[in-house]
Amino acid sequence: MGEYLKKIVVITFTILIGMNLFPYEIYASEKRNVLFITTYSSCTSDFEKRISGIKEGLEQGIDLHTKYFSESIIENKEEQKYFVDELKNTLQEERYDAIIVGDYYTLKFAIKNRDEILKDLPIIFFGVSNNEIIEEAISKDKITGVKQALSIESTINLIRKYHPFTNNIVVINNYEDSKEIEALKNEIIPKFKDINFKFIYTSKLSENEFKKKIKHLDENNAILTIYPNDFKNSNWISDNDINELINETTNNIPIYNLVEEGIGSGSIGGKVVSIYSQCKKVGEIARDFIEGKKVKPLYISDNDANKYMFDYINMSKSQIKPNMLPEDSKLINSPKDFITLYKGVFIFIILFVVALIIVIITLIRYLAYKKKHEEILKKAMKEIEEINKLKNHFIINMNHELKTPITVINSVMQLTKYVKKQDEKYFISEKNIVLVEDNCQRLLKLVNNIIDLEKIDSQEINLNMENVNIVEVIEDTVLSVVPYAQARNIDITFDTKEEEIIMSVDKNKIERVVLNLLSNGIKYSKEAGFVDVRVYVCENNLHIVIEDDGIGIDDENLNKIFDRFVRVDNSLARTNEGSGIGLSIVKAFVDCHNGNISAKSIKNVGTSFIINIPIVIKNYNDGNDVKQISTDNYIKQELADIYL
Numbered sequence: 001m002g003e004y005l006k007k008i009v010v011i012t013f014t015i016l017i018g019m020n021l022f023p024y025e026i027y028a029s030e031k032r033n034v035l036f037i038t039t040y041s042s043c044t045s046d047f048e049k050r051i052s053g054i055k056e057g058l059e060q061g062i063d064l065h066t067k068y069f070s071e072s073i074i075e076n077k078e079e080q081k082y083f084v085d086e087l088k089n090t091l092q093e094e095r096y097d098a099i100i101v102g103d104y105y106t107l108k109f110a111i112k113n114r115d116e117i118l119k120d121l122p123i124i125f126f127g128v129s130n131n132e133i134i135e136e137a138i139s140k141d142k143i144t145g146v147k148q149a150l151s152i153e154s155t156i157n158l159i160r161k162y163h164p165f166t167n168n169i170v171v172i173n174n175y176e177d178s179k180e181i182e183a184l185k186n187e188i189i190p191k192f193k194d195i196n197f198k199f200i201y202t203s204k205l206s207e208n209e210f211k212k213k214i215k216h217l218d219e220n221n222a223i224l225t226i227y228p229n230d231f232k233n234s235n236w237i238s239d240n241d242i243n244e245l246i247n248e249t250t251n252n253i254p255i256y257n258l259v260e261e262g263i264g265s266g267s268i269g270g271k272v273v274s275i276y277s278q279c280k281k282v283g284e285i286a287r288d289f290i291e292g293k294k295v296k297p298l299y300i301s302d303n304d305a306n307k308y309m310f311d312y313i314n315m316s317k318s319q320i321k322p323n324m325l326p327e328d329s330k331l332i333n334s335p336k337d338f339i340t341l342y343k344g345v346f347i348f349i350i351l352f353v354v355a356l357i358i359v360i361i362t363l364i365r366y367l368a369y370k371k372k373h374e375e376i377l378k379k380a381m382k383e384i385e386e387i388n389k390l391k392n393h394f395i396i397n398m399n400h401e402l403k404t405p406i407t408v409i410n411s412v413m414q415l416t417k418y419v420k421k422q423d424e425k426y427f428i429s430e431k432n433i434v435l436v437e438d439n440c441q442r443l444l445k446l447v448n449n450i451i452d453l454e455k456i457d458s459q460e461i462n463l464n465m466e467n468v469n470i471v472e473v474i475e476d477t478v479l480s481v482v483p484y485a486q487a488r489n490i491d492i493t494f495d496t497k498e499e500e501i502i503m504s505v506d507k508n509k510i511e512r513v514v515l516n517l518l519s520n521g522i523k524y525s526k527e528a529g530f531v532d533v534r535v536y537v538c539e540n541n542l543h544i545v546i547e548d549d550g551i552g553i554d555d556e557n558l559n560k561i562f563d564r565f566v567r568v569d570n571s572l573a574r575t576n577e578g579s580g581i582g583l584s585i586v587k588a589f590v591d592c593h594n595g596n597i598s599a600k601s602i603k604n605v606g607t608s609f610i611i612n613i614p615i616v617i618k619n620y621n622d623g624n625d626v627k628q629i630s631t632d633n634y635i636k637q638e639l640a641d642i643y644l
């Protein structure tokens with residue numbers, strides 16, 4: 001049992017010691033903090049760029065805090081003391097795992113206070129180009145960072161590539177005695193023997209003097225700005241304003257920059273110091289420190305953190321195309337940027353336009369639907385109106401059609417009664433008998449037509465089909481109306497080349513069709529006119545044409561005459577009797593024979609009806625395929641409208 005306990009104690013201790021040997025494992029569950037001491041306040045334009053760069057490098061799980069180190073602290077001892085006290089408090093209140101400094105002054109401050117307040121804390125720097133302070137910093141334990149170096153040579157190479165006719169490069173910098181100018185003159189210019197370098201030092205010039213110096217530069221020149229901001233009498237001009245000033249004064253001389261801030265306001269671009277890249281690297285180094293990884297004395301000692309950056313608007317002016325740029329170049333102000341920037345607005349506009357189009361289409365369709373239905377309604381109303389009119393017309397017509405024969409019959413009967421009173425032996429005269437008979441026929445015709453109409457409507461027309469010689473049928477029908485035609489002094493003719501056309505028809509119906517058309521021809525003809533009937537065969541179709549030189553029908557009414565109850569309201573027509581049913585029955589009978597009927601007419605010239613019936617012969621197996629013609633007494637009935 002004692003052995004057992006001993007084992008448990010040993011294992012527990014081993015675990016605890018192991019955890020102490022690997023502090024990261026313990027810290028993993030703790031909150032980690034990094035303090036960034038910065039001379040750039042949150043109001044400055046690239047503050048956000050610095051913060052997001054460091055955060056990107058730190059990744060998740062490490063909090064970044066900032067402490068503002070104002071420039072006045074550098075000069076003022078009192079303020080420096082106050083800042084130190086404040087920093088001490090900050091470091092006591094919270095546990096920090098690393099310090100980041102972002103320029104020469106804060107690095108200097110950190111080195112100076114390394115032992116007193118920042119003891120044992122890893123310090124990582126960026127934004128520093130001064131070699132001496134970098135040397136001093138990296139000689140100490142746990143201080144490392146990235147050096148800020150200008151890409152002068154790479155940017156001159158860009159000028160040479162994109163402006164091959166450039167002879168002179170005008171370098172603009174604050175001071176003549178700067179390290180950058182020294183390096184340029186000693187190390188870089190000797191490599192570019194074919195180019196003249198001119199120098200303008202802004203600290204020696206006022207703004208106007210500067211303008212005068214650049215005014216006469218021609219297209220053989222290109223401008224390279226290093227740090228061009230500090231003018232005579234401590235007049236400080238931003239990179240953007242310098243670019244604008246140069247563009248205003250010169251005639252579009254290409255401008256190249258070495259710092260990111262200078263791009264986007266009139267310069268073409270260059271390989272520029274990228275604060276974001278430096279900050280990201282610094283964040284990564286801080287994380288390495290925290291995770292206990294091995295850390296190098298200096299991470300970037302040259303311009304590796306810099307980026308090729310170009311302004312699409314200005315490079316387009318010099319005919320530089322995006323595909324001519326070095327790989328991984330950053331392009332600003334490109335149409336793509338514009339689209340990305342206003343993506344939300346574009347999507348909104350597109351959705352709005354689509355919604356608008358949908359609304360407009362729906363509205364148009366609704367209006368079209370409404371209009372269509374209004375038109376259908378209007379048409380239906382018109383039809384109802386028309387039917388009503390026809391109905392009224394029909395009733396008035398019927399009234400007339402019934403009244404006239406009844407009045408005639410009644411008159412004859414009254415006269416007979418009266419005369420019979422005078423003379424007991426009186427017999428009704430032959431003339432009056434015919435008159436009564438005619439009017440009875442007329443009444444019968446009307447009743448039969450109404451019955452036929454009813455049959456047509458209920459599709460109950462009985463066809464009594466038989467094979468007949470149709471030429472004979474039509475000729476006999478024409479002959480039967482001759483007395484009626486003569487009574488009106490109308491010349492009636494029958495014309496055909498065919499002697500015999502045998503076909504299957506309902507003879508009675510065909511006779512009624514022809515009689516009706518002949519009756520109309522006589523009724524609506526002029527004095528001493530003619531009615532001509534022609535029969536011929538064309539493409540196995542029987543054609544019957546009934547033509548007159550009567551009053552004719554106007555175009556408006558011509559397409560209505562086959563509708564029932566239609567009577568053309570014509571003063572001449574009204575002198576004749578009729579119900580307006582005849583042609584609708586004619587059409588129905590022709591349709592029964594799979595034929596068709598049409599009419600042509602010219603007002604006051606004449607009318608012709610054309611019937612077209614397919615010639616078909618059928619075998620009826622009754623031993624008598626061709627029926628003999630029998631004369632029916634309905635001729636009188638069909639022509640009852642015409643008084644002899």
Ligand code: ADP
Pocket residue numbers: 520521524525548550551552553561566567568569573577578579580581582583584607
């Ligand atoms: P109706 O009994 O009134 O004659 P229809 O149906 O036979 O009735 O004819 C309809 C209308 O067509 C007639 O009222 C007449 O106005 C016109 N019509 C028919 N045939 C002729 C024709 N040959 N010449 C002129 N008008 C005609």
